[in-house]
Amino acid sequence: MNDPRQKIRYCPRCGARAFETRVPRADDRPRPVCTGCGYIHYVGPVLAAGAILHDGAGRFCLVRRALDPGRGKWSFPGGFVDVDEAPPDAARREVQEETGYEAEMGSLIGAYQSRGPRNKRVVILVYEARASGDPNTTSEEVEEIKWFTQEDLPWTEFAFESSVQALREFLGRVP
Numbered sequence: 001m002n003d004p005r006q007k008i009r010y011c012p013r014c015g016a017r018a019f020e021t022r023v024p025r026a027d028d029r030p031r032p033v034c035t036g037c038g039y040i041h042y043v044g045p046v047l048a049a050g051a052i053l054h055d056g057a058g059r060f061c062l063v064r065r066a067l068d069p070g071r072g073k074w075s076f077p078g079g080f081v082d083v084d085e086a087p088p089d090a091a092r093r094e095v096q097e098e099t100g101y102e103a104e105m106g107s108l109i110g111a112y113q114s115r116g117p118r119n120k121r122v123v124i125l126v127y128e129a130r131a132s133g134d135p136n137t138t139s140e141e142v143e144e145i146k147w148f149t150q151e152d153l154p155w156t157e158f159a160f161e162s163s164v165q166a167l168r169e170f171l172g173r174v175p
Contacts, residue, residue, distance in 0.1 A: 008032050013039040045121040048114075049091040050078020050163075051103055051129035052170050060153065060167075061131055063098050064144040069117060070159025072143070076167070078124060079141075080116075087125045095129060099145050100136025103129035109170050112162035126166040 010017055016036030023030050024040050032041040053061040053076060062074045077098040081090040088105050095103040106128035116122040135145055148154070150171060158164050 008041045011036060011039050013037050045113075045123045046116060047081045047087065048078055048116070048122050048124040049081050049087040049094065049127070050076050050124055050166075051091040051095050051105070051127050052076050052109060052167060053095055053099070053101065053103060053129050053131050055147065056130055059147045059149055061099060061101065061145065061147055062154070063142045064146070065159050066139075066141055066143045069115065073159035074154050074157050075159045075163050076126070078126070088127055091125070091127050091129065095131075098139050098142050099131075100134060101131040102133040103131060105129050109166050109173075112165050114160045114162040124162055124166075126162075126170075128170060 011034040014037040016034055018035040019032040020035055021030045022033055063077055064074055065071055077095045079094040081087050092103045092105055109126045112124050114122045114124055
């Protein structure tokens with residue numbers, strides 16, 4: 001239990017400040033358990049969504065990250081899913097926030113694992129999307145927005161292995 005999110009002070013169910021770490025019945029690993037009411041504190045991965053943004057003519061839009069993790073490296077637009085948001089809507093929002101383009105969302109390409117800020121485990125759902133509108137380069141999360149052909153994709157300069165995996169899977173489907 002090295003993940004700081006596993007550390008809990010007050011029980012969200014009964015308010016007690018008494019947790020012990022033990023393996024709950026029918027479980028397989030130690031977790032914080034409230035000694036007052038038996039609440040078990042589960043922490044899962046963080047959900048993110050992103051989009052492989054293309055122009056329909058064989059070019060792909062990537063962003064050079066301005067923040068860690070991966071500062072100065074390339075990624076497709078993406079970010080964390082808000083609690084009240086569906087993943088495709090989050091991907092659409094992230095495209096707009098990071099590039100200024102509107103995204104016509106397509107199908108789900110796949111789900112991938114990554115590591116996010118403070119080494120959090122992240123599951124990212126990646127969608128195909130077609131860009132429209134005009135770019136905006138004022139995002140504090142992005143240093144640069146650039147279009148690449150398939151031949152020019154910067155394979156060795158990606159911030160996340162999950163980006164490489166998703167792009168390779170997507171390109172394997174494109175006729």
